Amino acid sequence: xxxxxxxxxxxxxxxxxxxxxxxxxxxxxxIWQDLEQRIAIASGRMPDxxxxxxxxxxxxxxxxxxxxxxxxxxxxxxxMKRLVKDGLRNLHxxxxxxxxxxxxxxxxPNGDMVFELVRPQRFSMDHTATFPHDGFTADNMExxxxxxxxxxxxxxxxxxxxxxxxxxxxxxxKGTPRQLIAKMKYLEVWFSFYDxxxxxxxxxxxxxxxxxxxxxxxxxxxxxGYDKATETxxxxxxxxxDTIYRNHFDRPRKPYIFLTYQNLGRSPIDDTSAVEQAIxxxxxxxxxxxxxxxxxxxAIPKIAFSGI
Numbered sequence: 001x002x003x004x005x006x007x008x009x010x011x012x013x014x015x016x017x018x019x020x021x022x023x024x025x026x027x028x029x030x031i032w033q034d035l036e037q038r039i040a041i042a043s044g045r046m047p048d049x050x051x052x053x054x055x056x057x058x059x060x061x062x063x064x065x066x067x068x069x070x071x072x073x074x075x076x077x078x079x080m081k082r083l084v085k086d087g088l089r090n091l092h093x094x095x096x097x098x099x100x101x102x103x104x105x106x107x108x109p110n111g112d113m114v115f116e117l118v119r120p121q122r123f124s125m126d127h128t129a130t131f132p133h134d135g136f137t138a139d140n141m142e143x144x145x146x147x148x149x150x151x152x153x154x155x156x157x158x159x160x161x162x163x164x165x166x167x168x169x170x171x172x173x174k175g176t177p178r179q180l181i182a183k184m185k186y187l188e189v190w191f192s193f194y195d196x197x198x199x200x201x202x203x204x205x206x207x208x209x210x211x212x213x214x215x216x217x218x219x220x221x222x223x224x225g226y227d228k229a230t231e232t233x234x235x236x237x238x239x240x241x242d243t244i245y246r247n248h249f250d251r252p253r254k255p256y257i258f259l260t261y262q263n264l265g266r267s268p269i270d271d272t273s274a275v276e277q278a279i280x281x282x283x284x285x286x287x288x289x290x291x292x293x294x295x296x297x298x299a300i301p302k303i304a305f306s307g308i
Contacts, residue, residue: 002094002120005275008282009035009093024297026290031275031282035092038274043085046076086117087259094120095270097259100146103220118256122147129268137258141268143191144254148206153180159206159213169211186213190254202252221252 007013008031016025049071053060074080083099091097098118105111129141138144152170156163172179186208193201205215217223225245232240262270 005093024290024293028285028289031278039085039088043081090120091259092273092275096120099257101255138254138256145189147185148188149183149185151181152184162213165211218252222246
């Protein structure tokens with residue numbers, strides 16, 4: 001189904017080998033025209049950012065307004081609009097689309113968040129996954145896996161403890177420059193598991209064939225926190241201590257935003273798309289256009305005279 005939709009979008013709608021010398025391989029690609037117009041309109045209307053202050057003090061309100069301006073710049077720029085546009089195109093042609101959020105320590109002086117479009121052929125999720133209705137699109141997915149493609153040297157630097165095992169699995173002895181710059185694929189798996197009390201915990205693991213390169217709890221979540229003294233006292237007259245966590249959500253979450261549109265709720269993969277629904281219409285347009293063109297080519301010109 002996705003191959004058919006991609007071919008129709010590209011204009012590969014006819015097998016010209018089936019047309020004889022007198023037939024016209026007529027095509028009028030309305031699918032490409034309409035889809036590109038749809039996603040251009042959608043990506044051009046980025047949502048407004050609203051930050052709610054934690055209380056009604058002037059300081060908190062001013063901070064919320066300043067934070068709104070920062071988020072407006074990050075969300076409503078041309079780069080983000082192109083990202084959304086490409087994501088919507090993937091959704092219409094492949095029935096699934098995802099944007100990954102990761103922290104890049106090399107971005108700027110202090111590091112920054114990076115939003116990346118994931119190729120549809122490189123990710124999937126567990127068979128019981130569905131979309132929740134609260135906007136956190138990955139919460140109902142027990143597992144999300146993605147194929148990562150990077151040079152061998154980069155992977156070895158990321159997982160130095162498993163460098164020898166990785167080289168052995170790849171058949172590398174010393175690691176020549178040519179071998180280190182060659183690209184390899186490995187799995188990045190984000191998964192949910194539960195402790196003895198039933199509390200949900202999010203983890204991530206990296207794997208190449210049978211070699212587990214690394215595994216840990218979700219690195220984008222503060223699991224330990226820090227202690228902060230409060231104004232209250234205990235029975236001995238000492239200040240009590242609260243544990244403060246530097247987290248923005250109420251639970252750890254997998255770093256993916258999934259797109260959906262024509263979905264019956266059975267899976268994160270859409271059940272159909274506007275492109276798929278337009279294919280019969282596209283075939284009719286091509287057929288009628290070919291008939292009109294052939295009739296016009298076969299028409300014999302006639303001269304009309306007006307007599308007395």
